[in-house]
Amino acid sequence: MSVDAKARYAQSHEYARQEADLVVVGISDHAQDELGDIVFIELKEAGKKLEKGQVFGTIESVKAASDLYMPLSGSIAEVNDSLQADPALVNREPYSAGWMIKIKPDNAKDLEALMEAKAYASLVGEE
Amino acid sequence: MAAFAGYDMPISYPTGALEEHALTRRSVGLFDIDHMGQFEISGPSAEAFVSRMVSARISDLNVPMSRYSLLLNEDGCVLDDLFVYRLPESWWIVVNASNRESDLAWFRSRAIEGVTIEDKSDETYMIAVQGPRAIELLDAVATLPVSAAERFGWCKTEIGGVPILFGRTGYTGEDGGELFFPVEKALFLWEYLLAKGIELGIETKAIGLAARDSLRFEAGMPLHGHEISASINALDAGFKWACDFSKDFIGKAALEAVAARGPDRKLVGLDVSGGVPREGYEVADVQGRVVGRCVAGMFCPSVKKYAANAFVEPVLAVPGTALKVLVRGQPKDAMVVKRPLYIPAYRR
Numbered sequence: 001m002s003v004d005a006k007a008r009y010a011q012s013h014e015y016a017r018q019e020a021d022l023v024v025v026g027i028s029d030h031a032q033d034e035l036g037d038i039v040f041i042e043l044k045e046a047g048k049k050l051e052k053g054q055v056f057g058t059i060e061s062v063k064a065a066s067d068l069y070m071p072l073s074g075s076i077a078e079v080n081d082s083l084q085a086d087p088a089l090v091n092r093e094p095y096s097a098g099w100m101i102k103i104k105p106d107n108a109k110d111l112e113a114l115m116e117a118k119a120y121a122s123l124v125g126e127e
Numbered sequence: 128m129a130a131f132a133g134y135d136m137p138i139s140y141p142t143g144a145l146e147e148h149a150l151t152r153r154s155v156g157l158f159d160i161d162h163m164g165q166f167e168i169s170g171p172s173a174e175a176f177v178s179r180m181v182s183a184r185i186s187d188l189n190v191p192m193s194r195y196s197l198l199l200n201e202d203g204c205v206l207d208d209l210f211v212y213r214l215p216e217s218w219w220i221v222v223n224a225s226n227r228e229s230d231l232a233w234f235r236s237r238a239i240e241g242v243t244i245e246d247k248s249d250e251t252y253m254i255a256v257q258g259p260r261a262i263e264l265l266d267a268v269a270t271l272p273v274s275a276a277e278r279f280g281w282c283k284t285e286i287g288g289v290p291i292l293f294g295r296t297g298y299t300g301e302d303g304g305e306l307f308f309p310v311e312k313a314l315f316l317w318e319y320l321l322a323k324g325i326e327l328g329i330e331t332k333a334i335g336l337a338a339r340d341s342l343r344f345e346a347g348m349p350l351h352g353h354e355i356s357a358s359i360n361a362l363d364a365g366f367k368w369a370c371d372f373s374k375d376f377i378g379k380a381a382l383e384a385v386a387a388r389g390p391d392r393k394l395v396g397l398d399v400s401g402g403v404p405r406e407g408y409e410v411a412d413v414q415g416r417v418v419g420r421c422v423a424g425m426f427c428p429s430v431k432k433y434a435a436n437a438f439v440e441p442v443l444a445v446p447g448t449a450l451k452v453l454v455r456g457q458p459k460d461a462m463v464v465k466r467p468l469y470i471p472a473y474r475r
Contacts, residue, residue, distance in 0.1 A: 036138070036337070037145040039426035040403045040433065058455070060403040062144040062337045062426065065455060088145070 001029040003121045004095040008071075008114035013124075015095065016071040016114055022078070022102040023111065025071060027059070030124040032094045035061040041083045041090065043068075043100060049075040052110065056101055059090070068100065072110040078102040129336060132224035134162045139335035147338035148428045151258045151299055156334035156342075157320055158255035158298075160305070161313065164227030164248040166234065169217035172241030177218045180237060181211060182361060182378065184371035188213045191281045193294055197361055197369050198222075198230060199378030203385060205355040205364065206233060212281055212294060219292075221253075221305075223351050237377070252313040254306045256320065257334075257342075259472065261303030264320070264329045265293070273304060278473050287319040298339065300346025300471035344436070345427045347396075347467025353406065353422040354394055354436055363390045363438065392419065393444035396466040397435040399424070402454035404435035404461070411451040411458060418443055421452065430468045435461070 003009075007017035013031035017024045032038065043057035050056055050070045057068040080099050083089055090098035105111070115123065128135050136159075139147060150156055168177055178185050183196035193212040197205050207226040212219035222230045227248060234244050256265055266272045269291070271284040276295040284291050292307040308316060317333075324331025334342075340350065349355045355364045361378070362370075362385045370382060397404065404424030409417050424435030435452060443450065446465045451458040 037143050039145075042402065060426075062341070063138065065403065065405070 001033055001124070001126055002095075003028065003030075003117050003124075003126055005117045007095065008111055008116060009120035009123075010069065010071040010114055012069045014069060014071045016103075016111060017095075018108070018111060019102070021104070021108075023072065023074070023105050024099050025056075025101050025103055026094055026099040027068070027090065028120070028124070029094050030126070032091050032098075035059065035063065035066065037062045038087045038090045041087045041100070043079050043083070044076060046076050046079050059087075070103070071114055072103065072105050073107070074103040074105040076101050077104045131336070132162055132227070134224065136162070137333075137335040138337045140333045142332055144335065144337035144341070145428050147332065147334045148341050150330065150332055151301060151334055151338065151342055152429055153259065154330035155256060155258040155261045155264050155303075155324060155332075156299070156338070157317065157331060158257065158334050158339060159317065160253045160255050161310070162224035163253050164222040164224060164230065164246070165251045165253075165307065166220040166222065166231060167217050167245045167247050168220060168234070168242060169245075170242045172239055173218055173243075176237075176239050176242045177211065177220075178374060179376055180234060181209070182366075182370040182376050183211070184374060185211055185213070186374070190215050191276065193279050193281055193296060195279075195369060197355070197366055198233065199361060199376070199382075200357065201378060201381060203360040203362070203378040203381035204357050205351070205359055205361055205366075206230065206357055207351055208349060208355060210294070210296065226351060250310055251307050252310045252316075254313075254317060254320070255297055255299075255303065256306065257297045257299040257301045257303035259301060260329050261301065264324060264327065264331060265304065267327055268320070268323050269293075276304070287316060289316050298348055299342040300348070300467070300469050301342075302472050340423075341425055341428060344423060344425060344434070345429055345467065345469035346471050347469075350423065359438070360385055362386060363392050363394065365394050390441055392438040393441045394422075395437055395439055395444045396464045396468060397421070397424075397437055397450065397452060397461040398464045399433045399435060399452050399454070400460045402452070402457065402459040403433050404452045404454060404459075408435070409453045410437045410439055410461070411453060412443065413449055413451065415451070415458070418450070424452075427468055432468060434464070434468055436466070439463075
């Protein structure tokens with residue numbers, strides 16, 4: 001399983017990666033592998049303001065449904081609509097085409113509270 | 128891996144559940160189903176005994192045929208579903224893993240003079256070979272071609288030196304069969320079939336429990352504990368066709384009473400939008416009144432639908448009826464649809 005070195009990670013396996021003034025959020029390669037084949041993704045709408053730890057969507061695999069949690073507080077600036085037609089993008093390319101939402105963070109410094117790639121890799125037993 | 132009836136079983140192999148499903152629909156899937164139980168019933172009174180125990184007609188079941196049936200209690204509720212094979216000197220009964228002990232106890236408690244019941248489960252292994260190219264693969268490796276058996280027929284053959292009882296049946300909606308053979312040959316035969324698939328250019332892979340469930344669900348086959356159970360009578364579940372009311376069988380009187388008053392609920396298929404329905408989710412009418420519950424639900428890869436099976440009030444069990452499924456508390460649009468979602472290959 002791969003870990004995106006440019007991203008930071010939540011305990012609940014979401015990644016958050018700064019891109020210009022937004023933060024791209026999805027789930028890690030480890031998380032998608034644990035979930036198995038993903039068959040449905042429901043995300044809150046763009047414009048929605050959420051606190052860190054609140055649910056921004058639900059992901060359903062062949063096995064079960066799981067909630068997705070905001071890795072930091074902010075408003076949803078953009079939602080990846082292509083996941084509606086092809087949720088398996090999250091399995092195939094979790095860090096690129098399988099991104100889920102872009103957040104306009106309340107405070108860009110909140111990113112620093114998340115795990116660095118190296119710490120996350122050791123948490124999930126990579127390396 | 129998942130624990131199931133004392134077995135550790137793979138939910139999916141590294142291939143992944145969706146691809147395993149697709150592969151079974153296009154080529155050949157191998158299913159390790161040793162967890163199934165097998166009983167052999169013999170003796171001068173065996174036919175009369177089996178006939179009374181199971182719901183289906185067996186008086187016209189000749190060698191070399193088998194038939195699907197239900198095992199009912201006195202209330203007409205479903206203790207298990209099973210296959211009855213007519214062998215030359217005995218009856219071969221194939222039951223579900225989780226009910227093996229209770230089924231055996233049920234058969235033994237009702238046994239009559241002149242009947243011997245043997246549990247053959249521990250010495251018998253079972254592999255299912257399913258898919259549009261399954262028969263081609265098996266014919267190529269068997270000493271006597273399995274294609275000699277018609278649907279629900281059986282034959283004896285040998286594969287890689289292993290004696291096989293082959294039944295042309297399955298749980299996927301595809302052609303193929305189930306192999307019964309001595310347990311010590313299990314690993315050999317499993318690897319032999321996978322290797323022969325490669326050698327013959329017939330794509331053949333191992334299939335896990337998740338795909339086994341989605342394949343059977345699409346094809347409209349019940350899973351005990353879901354569409355059928357000891358708290359669901361055979362008529363509510365839609366299994367009148369598997370009951371022979373012209374003979375005597377356990378549960379018949381109760382089912383006749385159900386038929387006379389009309390069923391309390393009916394099993395329907397639901398096509399759900401905007402979420403994945405799952406077992407246990409409530410079904411409501413468009414006004415929000417709860418009218419039933421999902422007994423199974425999932426993404427169906429071949430028909431590309433999110434679908435459920437649910438028991439609902441009979442007046443709502445009409446295809447085209449708009450209902451709601453409460454997906455994690457949120458009402459999602461659902462439409463009653465005709466089952467099965469996927470017409471089995473051998474019925475087209």
